[in-house]
Amino acid sequence: MNTRFFKYLPVAVAVMSLAACGGGGSDSSDGTDDGGSTPVVTNKFTQSATWKVVLPATGESVCYDFDAKAEAACSGSTWDVKLVSGGRSAELFTNSGPSGSGQGGAFGTPFAHTWTDLLKWEDALVDPAGGAIPATLYAADTAKSVFAGTNEIQVAAFEYDLTGTHQLHPNFRVFLLTTNSASADITGAAGAVYALQMTGYYGGATGTTSGWPSFRWVDESNPAVVNTATVDATQGWVYYDLANKTTTTESGSWQIAFNRYNVKLNGGTSGNATVGGYLSKTPDGFYNLDGTPVVAKFSATTNLADTLADLTGALTGPSSASGWVKDSIGSQLTPAYTGSYPNALNFGWYNYYPTDAAGAAAGLSQHQLGANADAGTLVKSGEGNSYARMRLASIAYAAATPAYSGAQTWTFEFGIQPPSGN
Template identity: 70%
Template sequence: MHPTASSKTLLTTLTVLAAAALAACGGGGGGNDTAEPPVVTPPVAASKFTQNATWSFTLPSAGNSLCYDFDAKAQAACTGNQWDVKVVSGGRSAELFTNSGPSSADGTGTGGAFGTPFVHTWTDLQKWNDALVDPVGGALPATVYTADTAKSAFSGTNAIQSAAYEYDLNGTHQMHPNFRVFLITTNSASSDISGSVGDVYALQVTGYYGSATGTASGWPSFRFINRAAAATPFTASVNASQGWVYYDLKNQVTTTESGTWHIAFNRYNIKLNGGTSGKGTVAGFLSKTPAGFYQADGKTPIAAKFNATTNLADTLADLQGALTGPASANAWVKDSIGSQLSPTYTGTYPNALNYGWFNYYPTDAAGAAAGVTQHMLKANPEAATLVKSGTGNSYARMRVKEIAYAPATPAYGGAQTWTVEFGIQPATN
C-alpha cells in the first residue's frame, strides 16, 4: 500500500512536531532532561533625542547675526536665553556660537558646546540616546558642555586657557604666574611699540594670591612700565575674586567699566578695552616668555622654575629690556569671543582649510576634487557636535548639512544658503 500525498503531508507534520517536543524536553542531545533557559534580551534604552529640526537660512552680510531656538524649531531674536545657536557672518564665511559666556549679550544664557568638538561624527551621534551619556564611555559630567569665552592676548591653550598662568603644577591646585611680558597698546591702528604713537605698556602678571593674609585666591598682582617713560615699573594688586575689576594703566588706579580703563581682571581671566570687550582701541601682544619656564616645545611647564623664589627678581630684566612687537597693526590681538563651535582651522594654504563645519578652498586646484571653485565653502556633513540650549535644560546634536551658492559670476559671489540639522533632546519636566 502506497501513502497518498495527504498522508505524506500528515507524516511530515507529525515528525516535525515530535522533533520539536523532543528538543524541548532535552531529548536527542545526549540525554539531558533539563530544559534550556530562555534567552532574555535586555531592553534597549529609549533615545531621549525625540525631535528633529532643520534650520535653513541665507547668510547675511558681514557683521550681521542670525540666531536659532532648536526647542521652538524656529529662528529667534539674538536676545535673552531663548536662542541656542548663533551664526555671525564674515561675508564669505561664518562663525558659530552658543548662548553662553560673552556670547550671551545680557548674561542670561547658560548654554554651551561639547568640550571637544568634532570628535564624534554625525553617524556616531545617531547612536547616542542621551546627551549626558556616552554609549562607550558612560555618564558625562554637565561641565563637558563648555561656555563661550573671551579671547585676548592673555588667552592660552593650556587646561585653563591662560597664557599668563599655569595650574596645579605641584598637585596643590595652585595658580602659578609665568612672568611673560605682554605689550598693551592704546592705539591698535599703529604697530609702534615705543609709545610715540599712543601709550604702549609692557606688563607682567606676577601673582594670584593676596588680601591681608596674602593667601586669598583671585587677587592677581602685576607690574608694568610705560615704554615712553621711565623704566621703573609700577606694581599693583587687585581683588578680582568676586567679578571684573577694571584698571587704568595710565593713572595707576582701579576704575569702572564705564570709565577709562585698559585692562580688567576676573580671577585668572584677563581682558582688554577693545574688540568685543570694550569701546576702546586697546589691544595686546605676547612679546616674550622668560627663559627656563617651559621645555623646548614651549608648552610643557618646568615645575622647578615656577617654584623658584627668585622669579620676581630674575624676570625684571625681561620687562625692562628690548621687546618684540607686532610686525603690523593687524597683528595686535584685539579681544574676541571664542567658542567650541568655531575652532581654529587646520590645513595649509594653498590646500583646503578645514574649519570643522566646512572646508574653504582658496584656489581652483584645491577645490577641483570637491567640485567647487576658488574661495568657495563646502559643508562637511559628517562633522557634528552636541550643544546645550540657552536655557540650559535641553540638548541637541547638530551638523551643517549643506552650503549652497546661488548662481553668480564669480561662483563664490552668490548668496549662500546654509542648512543646519538638529536632533533634539527636549527638556524633561
C-alpha cells in the same frame, strides 16, 4: 576672523591670485525640527533637532533656539546659536558676553571634539574620558584680544587640565599694553606702556576658588617697580586701572578687564579708549618645539620667581602701530582657520577650497565650502539650563555659474540635553 577673510578675498587676489567669492544669498528658512536625524544617545541627551538655514546677505544674522527646535529673534536669552553671514561664509556665536544677553557658552571649538566622540557623551557635564567638568568651562563669547589663544579654552595666558584636575595653569607670558595703539613706541613717550604677566587663577577665602585672576605688571617708564593684584572675577567683568592700581567701573579709566579667565582691553570693540596689546615674550621652558606644554615646568613651584626677569627685562614691541592687537568679538564657535593657500583652509566647521585642485577630492570647485561633518562641539543654551552637541552636517549650493555663487543651505544637527526635569 572668518568673515573678514572672505570679505577681503578680492584684495587677496593681488597677493596670492585668489578670485572673489561672490555676493549674498537669500533669506533663511524657518529651521524646523526634522524629527530626529541626529542619533539619540541614552541618558540626558534625549532630543534631537536639525536646523537648515540659507545663508543670508552679508552682515545679516539668523538665530536658533535648540530647545524650541526653531529659529528665534536674535534678542533676549532664548536663542542659543547665532549665524552671522559674511556673504560667502559665516561666523557662529553663543548667546553670551558681547554677542548676547544670555548665559550661553561653548565647551571647546569644532577643532577640539569630533562628532563621533560626542555621541558617546551621556551628560554635557561629564566627559566620558575625563570625568565631571564644571559648567564654568562652557566659555562665554568674549572680546578677542591679544589674550586670546588657540588651546582648548582659547586663552593665551593659561593652559587647562595639564594634570587631570581641570585646573588652569599660568604660563607667565609677558604682554605689552599701550594706551596709544596709534604709535609703536614702547618707551611711554607716546602714551603709557605696561608689561603684564598673569600669575594665577585661584583665590577667595580659601585660596582655591576659581575665577580670581592674579597678575603683576610694570610701567615701562620705570620697570624696576613691580605691582601685583588679584581680583574677584567670578561674577562678571572687573575693570582695572593699572595707572592707579585699583578696580574701577566700565565708564571709568581702565586698561584691562577680567571675567574669570577671559580678558579684554579698553579699545576696539571693548571700550572707547585706544588700548592695544602685544605678546612680547614667552618664558623659556614652558613649551616644547611643537608648541605642546611642558607639564613639569608648569608644575614647578619656583615659576613666580623664575619668570620675574622676563617681566622687568628688556622687551620687544611691535615694529609698527598696526602690530598692536585691538579687541574684536570672539567665540569658541568661530575659531581661527588652519592651513595655507593653495591648499584647503580648515575653519573648523568647514573647509574652504581656493582652487579646483584643492576641492577635487571633496567633489567641489574653486571657492566652494565643504562641511567637516565629523567636527562638533558642546553648547550651553542662552537660558543657561540646557545643553546640546552640534555639528555642521552639510553645505549645499544651489545651481549657479560660477558654482560658488549659488545660494548656500547650511544644515546643522543637534543632540539636545533639555533642562532638568523636562
